[in-house]
Amino acid sequence: xxxxxxxxxxxSFTVGFNKKVNALKGVSFEIPEGEVTGYLGPxxxxxxxxxxxxxxxxxxxxxxxxxxxxxxNQTSSRKLxxxxxxxxxxxxxxxxxxxxxxxxxxxGLKPKDIRKKAHDLLERFGILYAKDRKLQTYSKGMRxxxxxxxxxxxxPQVIILDEPMSGLDPIGRKEFRDMILELKSxxxxxxxxxxxxxxxxxxxxxxxxxxxxxxxxEGKISDLLAKTLKGTEVVFKSGGGxxxxxxxxxxxxxxxxxAHVTVNILLGAEINEVLQKLISANHQIIKVVPHNxxxxxxxxxxxxxxx
Amino acid sequence: MVVISIAKNTFKETSRNKIxxxxxxxxxxxxxxxKAVAYxxxxxEQKMVIDFGIFAITFFGVIMAIFNGSNLIYxxxxxxxxxxVISKPIDRYQFVLGKFFGLFFSICxxxxxxxxxxxxxxxxxxxxxxxxxxxxxxxxxxxxxMIISVSMVFSLVSTPLLSATFSLMFYxxxxxxxxxxxxxxxxxxxxxxxxxxxxxxxxxxxxxLDYKYQASHGLPIPTTDLIYVGLxxxxxICLFLFLASILLSRKEL
Numbered sequence: 001x002x003x004x005x006x007x008x009x010x011x012s013f014t015v016g017f018n019k020k021v022n023a024l025k026g027v028s029f030e031i032p033e034g035e036v037t038g039y040l041g042p043x044x045x046x047x048x049x050x051x052x053x054x055x056x057x058x059x060x061x062x063x064x065x066x067x068x069x070x071x072x073n074q075t076s077s078r079k080l081x082x083x084x085x086x087x088x089x090x091x092x093x094x095x096x097x098x099x100x101x102x103x104x105x106x107x108g109l110k111p112k113d114i115r116k117k118a119h120d121l122l123e124r125f126g127i128l129y130a131k132d133r134k135l136q137t138y139s140k141g142m143r144x145x146x147x148x149x150x151x152x153x154x155x156p157q158v159i160i161l162d163e164p165m166s167g168l169d170p171i172g173r174k175e176f177r178d179m180i181l182e183l184k185s186x187x188x189x190x191x192x193x194x195x196x197x198x199x200x201x202x203x204x205x206x207x208x209x210x211x212x213x214x215x216x217x218e219g220k221i222s223d224l225l226a227k228t229l230k231g232t233e234v235v236f237k238s239g240g241g242x243x244x245x246x247x248x249x250x251x252x253x254x255x256x257x258x259a260h261v262t263v264n265i266l267l268g269a270e271i272n273e274v275l276q277k278l279i280s281a282n283h284q285i286i287k288v289v290p291h292n293x294x295x296x297x298x299x300x301x302x303x304x305x306x307x
Numbered sequence: 308m309v310v311i312s313i314a315k316n317t318f319k320e321t322s323r324n325k326i327x328x329x330x331x332x333x334x335x336x337x338x339x340x341x342k343a344v345a346y347x348x349x350x351x352e353q354k355m356v357i358d359f360g361i362f363a364i365t366f367f368g369v370i371m372a373i374f375n376g377s378n379l380i381y382x383x384x385x386x387x388x389x390x391x392v393i394s395k396p397i398d399r400y401q402f403v404l405g406k407f408f409g410l411f412f413s414i415c416x417x418x419x420x421x422x423x424x425x426x427x428x429x430x431x432x433x434x435x436x437x438x439x440x441x442x443x444x445x446x447x448x449x450x451x452x453m454i455i456s457v458s459m460v461f462s463l464v465s466t467p468l469l470s471a472t473f474s475l476m477f478y479x480x481x482x483x484x485x486x487x488x489x490x491x492x493x494x495x496x497x498x499x500x501x502x503x504x505x506x507x508x509x510x511x512x513x514x515x516l517d518y519k520y521q522a523s524h525g526l527p528i529p530t531t532d533l534i535y536v537g538l539x540x541x542x543x544i545c546l547f548l549f550l551a552s553i554l555l556s557r558k559e560l
Contacts (some may be wrong), residue, residue, distance in 0.1 A: 013559070020310060032481065048395050052560065055393075055394035056393060056394060057390060057393055057394060057560040058559050058560060059559075073399050075396050075397065077396075077492060078394060078395060078396040079396045081394070083390075083391070083394040085387070085390045085391065085394070088390070088391060089386050089387040089388050089390065089391070090388060090391070091320060091322050091388055093323050094316070094319070098319075102312060103391065103392075103395065104314075105308070105309075105312035106309055106312055106313075106392065106395040106397055107395060107396065108308050108309070108394070147391075150391060154395075
């Protein structure tokens with residue numbers, strides 16, 4: 001079952017007097033329940049526009065988005081939705097605790113439950129010590145943490161994260177990654193946009209690649225990258241002798257030669273034979289993995305093609 | 308429930324505003340100076356004190372309503388704080404109502420403080436206040452509601468500065484219309500006359516809600532007047548809030 005389903009979504013804006021800009025040109029996708037999906041694309045590709053439609057901030061020109069089978073223009077579709085906007089903005093006159101209590105009250109939750117939930121979330125995101133401080137004194141990272149906390153105040157089933165790692169230090173990024181994976185383990189459906197592709201590769205099982213308001217690629221990261229298979233990467237510790245003679249002529253490329261040697265055995269070469277030769281020549285095999293394109297280079301290549 | 312939450316938040320926001328405290332201080336000072344103003348004309352002391360007191364209360368309420376009303380939703384859009392609110396299960400009309408009631412209660416608290424200060428002050432200086440005075444205050448509250456609601460409409464289609472200007476014009480025109488009715492008879496050009504008539508009929512006539520004269524002279528106000536004028540004000544407030552909700556629901560965030 002899919003938690004979010006977009007059907008032929010289009011969005012046009014009028015810029016200036018009469019210039020029409022098509023931000024989304026018939027976008028359709030399905031986000032399966034319990035999956036973390038990366039919604040990727042260069043700046044201006046339509047990611048935030050899609051999120052704004054899903055969360056009721058903007059109205060689509062045509063098409064529909066369903067959240068747990070409820071059309072997104074119905075207020076009730078947002079009951080089980082959590083949203084972290086990019087660079088979240090808060091009421092500066094409130095403290096962190098007051099903010100979470102306010103957001104919780106918009107879901108009609110009981111004050112006692114909200115207080116407990118707010119306390120737990122502030123503790124979970126490491127800002128409990130600053131709960132009574134006005135938000136005008138908060139750093140960018142602290143605001144991002146509070147943004148994630150407010151997104152979870154209603155214990156949502158579907159979570160939309162727009163650039164969740166923005167403004168975070170490496171420790172914060174690690175904590176957010178762990179938090180997203182923890183949410184995934186609890187069966188939450190997460191759709192996230194991020195320009196930090198290493199994080200996407202670590203967290204997401206699926207990606208949707210958007211460019212110019214059109215979906216260019218969609219699917220499991222492993223499946224998409226498998227299409228870019230260039231050969232087999234072999235890492236070994238040289239036993240001292242010549243190892244080049246063990247490698248198939250004209251069918252390899254040396255990637256690095258430091259303490260360990262990394263070679264890519266191109267497609268078509270007999271990998272078992274190469275490994276046997278290396279072992280017989282006293283070279284110690286460390287690692288054998290498929291040599292794919294990284295998500296980053298895959299993304300850049302596709303984005304360039306579509307431009 | 309949602310409307311109350313938004314209203315509470317708006318109340319906190321506006322009541323923590325330092326400008327409102329400064330204005331409140333100025334108004335209290337003006338109230339305490341009413342006796343000094345009355346020295347100019349000792350024979351009409353009662354009228355002068357009450358007139359000046361009502362003026363101070365109205366001035367504070369109107370400035371607060373225009374200043375805050377023009378910024379109320381604009382600030383939410385400009386600072387994008389609305390994103391984390393509208394993405395929750397709330398309708399945009401609930402947001403408009405919450406903002407309206409929040410600001411209204413915030414001004415109400417301050418105005419009530421001014422009214423109590425003025426009443427105590429009148430007791431001390433032995434100026435009797437009639438029931439009409441309190442009705443005049445009730446209708447000042449209603450006028451303030453009208454100004455808040457209309458400035459919310461303006462703030463959704465213009466900048467805060469323009470919106471504040473329009474709201475002030477709305478207030479001035481609301482009183483000026485009283486004179487326009489007499490001018491209508493003098494206009495000979497049929498097109499000009501028609502336009503003036505339309506303006507006269509559409510624009511809310513704030514002077515209907517003005518009971519300063521009755522208050523300062525201690526004259527009674529007929530109950531039917533209070534009911535009809537009260538309903539007149541409420542209908543306009545509902546219309547402006549409806550318009551603000553429509554405008555916000557069509558707004559791309």
